[in-house]
Amino acid sequence: MRKTCINHVYKLAKRDPRVVFIGSDLGPGLLDEMKQEMPSRWFMEGVSEQHCVGMAAGLALEGFVPYFNTIATFITRRCFEQVAVDLCLHDLPVRLIANGGGLVYAPLGPTHLAIEDIAIMRALPNMTIFCAADADEMTRFMDASLDWPHPIYIRLAKGGDPVISTDAHGFKIGKAITHREPSEITFITNGIMVGRCLAAANYLKVEGIEAGVINMHTVKPLDEVSVLNAADASSLIVTVEEHIRSGGLGTAVAECIADNDCETPVCRLGLPDKFPEDYGSQDHLLSQAGLTPENIAEQARTRLGNTIKRIV
Amino acid sequence: MNDSLQQHTIKAASKIALDNRSKALRRLVVQALDGGGRGHIGSSMSLIEILRILYDDVLTYRAHEPNWDGRDRFILSKGHGCLAQYVLLADKGFFDVAELEKFCRAGSFLGGHPEAAKVPGVEASTGALGHGLPIAVGMALAARIKGVKNRVFVVTGDGEMDEGSNWEAMMSAVKHKLDNLVLAIDYNKIQSYGPTSEVLDLEPLMDKLTAFGFSTLQINGHDKIAIRSAFNNLPKAPGKPTAVLCHTIKGKGISFAEGDPTWHHKSRVAPNVIAAMYEELSHA
Numbered sequence: 001m002r003k004t005c006i007n008h009v010y011k012l013a014k015r016d017p018r019v020v021f022i023g024s025d026l027g028p029g030l031l032d033e034m035k036q037e038m039p040s041r042w043f044m045e046g047v048s049e050q051h052c053v054g055m056a057a058g059l060a061l062e063g064f065v066p067y068f069n070t071i072a073t074f075i076t077r078r079c080f081e082q083v084a085v086d087l088c089l090h091d092l093p094v095r096l097i098a099n100g101g102g103l104v105y106a107p108l109g110p111t112h113l114a115i116e117d118i119a120i121m122r123a124l125p126n127m128t129i130f131c132a133a134d135a136d137e138m139t140r141f142m143d144a145s146l147d148w149p150h151p152i153y154i155r156l157a158k159g160g161d162p163v164i165s166t167d168a169h170g171f172k173i174g175k176a177i178t179h180r181e182p183s184e185i186t187f188i189t190n191g192i193m194v195g196r197c198l199a200a201a202n203y204l205k206v207e208g209i210e211a212g213v214i215n216m217h218t219v220k221p222l223d224e225v226s227v228l229n230a231a232d233a234s235s236l237i238v239t240v241e242e243h244i245r246s247g248g249l250g251t252a253v254a255e256c257i258a259d260n261d262c263e264t265p266v267c268r269l270g271l272p273d274k275f276p277e278d279y280g281s282q283d284h285l286l287s288q289a290g291l292t293p294e295n296i297a298e299q300a301r302t303r304l305g306n307t308i309k310r311i312v
Numbered sequence: 313m314n315d316s317l318q319q320h321t322i323k324a325a326s327k328i329a330l331d332n333r334s335k336a337l338r339r340l341v342v343q344a345l346d347g348g349g350r351g352h353i354g355s356s357m358s359l360i361e362i363l364r365i366l367y368d369d370v371l372t373y374r375a376h377e378p379n380w381d382g383r384d385r386f387i388l389s390k391g392h393g394c395l396a397q398y399v400l401l402a403d404k405g406f407f408d409v410a411e412l413e414k415f416c417r418a419g420s421f422l423g424g425h426p427e428a429a430k431v432p433g434v435e436a437s438t439g440a441l442g443h444g445l446p447i448a449v450g451m452a453l454a455a456r457i458k459g460v461k462n463r464v465f466v467v468t469g470d471g472e473m474d475e476g477s478n479w480e481a482m483m484s485a486v487k488h489k490l491d492n493l494v495l496a497i498d499y500n501k502i503q504s505y506g507p508t509s510e511v512l513d514l515e516p517l518m519d520k521l522t523a524f525g526f527s528t529l530q531i532n533g534h535d536k537i538a539i540r541s542a543f544n545n546l547p548k549a550p551g552k553p554t555a556v557l558c559h560t561i562k563g564k565g566i567s568f569a570e571g572d573p574t575w576h577h578k579s580r581v582a583p584n585v586i587a588a589m590y591e592e593l594s595h596a
Contacts, residue, residue: 020457040457051446051480058450061428061436064457066450082477085440086447090428 001159004135005097008142009067010034013041016146018063022056024049024070049074050082056094057086065093065146071105072098072114072155076121084124087151091126094151101131101155101191102242103276103285110275114155119247121153122220128173129219131155133194134163137217140171148173157191157242158282164195165215174218176226182233183210185300188253189240190216197240199293200300209301219249227256231264236307238267238300242286245270267303269296318518321532321559322501328534330565334360335593338565340399340412342589347413350424350579354569355469356395358500358533358560362467363388365539367400371465375405378432384462385451387436389444390469390498391425392577397434398422406433442475444468445495449481452493452553463546465494471503474512479524482553486525491547495526495555498533500562504576518557526555533558566592 010031013019020041021031035042045052049070056066068075075083075096087094098117105112121129128150132138134157145152152173169177179194180201187197194215201211214230216223231237237257239250250268257266271289278285286292290299330338337360345351366386367373373383388397395415402409407421414420421430425439436447448466455462468478485493497517505511514520521528527549531538542556562576563569566589 043453045484046480048480048484050442050477051449051484054443054446054477054481055450055453055484057436058447058452059454060450061447062451062454062458064454081440082443082446085437086443089437 001132001135001138002099002156003159004138005142005154005156006031006069008139012142012146013038016065018065019146020059020064020066022052022066022068024052024074026069049079053079053082053094054086057082057090057092060092060094061090065095067095067097069097070099071112072100072117073112075153076114076117080120083121083151088124088126091150093149095145095154096152097154097156099156101157103282104156104158106276106282106285107279109279113276115271115276116244116247117153117155118219118243118249119251122247122252126150127220128152129155130173131190131217131219132157133165133191133215133217134161135159136163137165137171140165141173141217144171144173155191161192162195164198174221174223176223177215177217178226179213179215180211182212182214182230184234185209185236185238185304186212186214186230186234187238187240187300188214188216188227188230188249190219190249191242193240193242193291196291196293196296200296203293203297204301207301209304211300216249216253219252222252222256224256224260227253228260228262231257231262234264236265236267236300236304238269238296238303240291240296241270242291243270244273246273265303265307267300269299318530318559321530324532325534325559325561328532332595334364335565335595337364337399337403339590339593340402340409341395342586342593344395344398344412344415344422345578345581346586348415348417350416350577351395352392352577353395353566354500354502354563354572354575355390355393355577357564357566357569358562359393359396359467359498360564361534361536361539362496362498362558362560363396363400365536365543366465367404369540370543372462373433375433378406382460382462385435385448385464387438387444387448387464387466388426389438389466390441390472391438393467393469393498394424394426397426398431401431401433407431441469441472442477445478445481448493449485449488449490452485452490453488455492456490463492463494465496467496467498469503470497470499470501470508470514471511473497473514473517482524482526485553489551490553491549491551493553494543494546495553497555497557498560499557500560502562502571502573502576504573506573521555521557525552527552528555528557530557530559533560534564
């Protein structure tokens with residue numbers, strides 16, 4: 001997915017002279033073709049992320065569309081003020097390509113785990129937040145990103161996951177994709193959790209519980225119409241995210257439901273409010289947090305049972 | 313770095329007498345301070361001659377077409393010194409002088425830190441320190457990509473140079489050989505808490521700027537001829553960004569505010585104190 005995203009910057013740059021690429025201190029050979037072909041629009045700036053965001057703002061103020069790539073935690077934690085003031089206050093079309101959203105960097109430990117990145121970005125006016133489900137969706141998003149007039153936080157998930165999005169779904173920033181129609185339970189999710197929720201829905205079906213799956217790839221601006229339609233059609237909304245339970249997608253969905261006087265219960269699944277203590281793989285840490293398809297199905301079923309009992 | 317030259321320049325800054333235009337501009341600062349009931353008075357007064365020369369003699373711009381493509385870009389990175397910039401922008405006709413009295417008030421477009429979306433002639437919203445120089449590097453690169461000749465000027469404070477992002481941006485400016493970029497530092501030697509030499513010493517600042525690869529010079533930041541000479545005939549060295557270290561006096565022109573950190577920012581200034589300021593700034 002990361003490769004798809006970065007290579008697409010070069011494609012966009014060939015198409016549009018406003019596009020520039022800025023990297024911090026990334027891997028050797030990154031976007032070499034772009035560097036050779038359009039050296040004035042390719043920058044590798046070193047381990048100076050605060051400067052990079054400001055420089056991107058300066059370029060955007062002059063009409064360029066900069067795509068800045070570094071690790072997610074460095075954008076969200078280290079550069080928060082630059083993102084808030086330089087990008088969001090000026091409402092500039094800078095794209096922040098964030099490597100290692102969620103638990104991708106599991107072996108590298110908590111300094112590199114972006115578990116609260118969406119909460120941080122969601123707090124900023126004018127910010128758009130996108131979490132791709134797979135490489136194909138990333139391609140569709142990148143085409144749509146070119147003329148979006150606001151800053152965008154692009155959260156990269158793990159590469160090589162099964163592709164579950166299709167052209168038939170179409171793509172529009174801020175418009176959720178329904179993979180399975182809202183039903184008794186409806187999962188609202190994004191990133192690689194979409195695939196896991198589809199699998200969880202299959203487990204539930206075997207037990208006679210119908211479950212819908214909505215891919216909320218854009219966390220901000222939230223597609224409130226899709227959330228409310230799903231809530232109206234369901235006995236239980238289950239949000240599933242590779243992110244701490246506070247401040248991210250689940251919170252956004254719960255806020256939407258509360259603000260619209262909707263009474264459908266919301267079950268928020270995600271990471272606990274603590275820094276992960278173990279290493280290993282992304283899958284391993286997700287399992288520890290109960291985010292396997294089986295566990296997601298189990299938690300949804302239990303909560304649905306409680307909800308029905310309460311109503312009866 | 314020649315220490316005796318630096319000491320001489322610092323002394324000269326304190327001795328220089330203000331001409332009528334410098335006094336008139338400072339009276340407008342007092343007018344805004346009085347209107348808004350607050351302001352970074354010391355930080356603005358040290359800037360007046362630097363901004364006056366930039367807007368009078370150096371920058372290319374069109375006051376009635378503030379977004380004209382061919383303009384030089386100017387960023388006041390020490391956004392808290394905005395009273396000085398507002399006064400120059402009003403003086404040049406970017407907006408009506410009467411707006412100054414609404415400084416910081418509800419409904420005004422002149423806030424305690426300048427906002428690009430609101431104030432004609434303000435390129436970037438500043439106030440959080442250490443942001444202007446990275447943005448300026450981006451603007452200078454933009455000019456290069458487009459192949460246009462406009463220049464980018466940034467003024468930072470001295471306390472502001474504590475921020476690491478400035479030094480990141482300086483390395484980048486030198487790497488990219490941005491000789492269309494000029495950094496001026498308002499070196500009044502007093503930050504909010506007290507002397508920069510005590511809070512976080514910047515010395516040897518000229519050596520640091522030079523070591524980072526800038527073409528450097530230091531001047532008396534209240535001496536019009538020296539400022540004009542520093543900002544004319546740019547770049548000083550082809551392929552290098554320029555840094556001008558401007559030795560200034562915090563609160564310059566108001567004897568009882570000069571060099572006093574308590575005048576970094578003032579609110580609720582009593583009418584008799586305002587009157588005393590006007591008196592000191594009256595025409596010769």
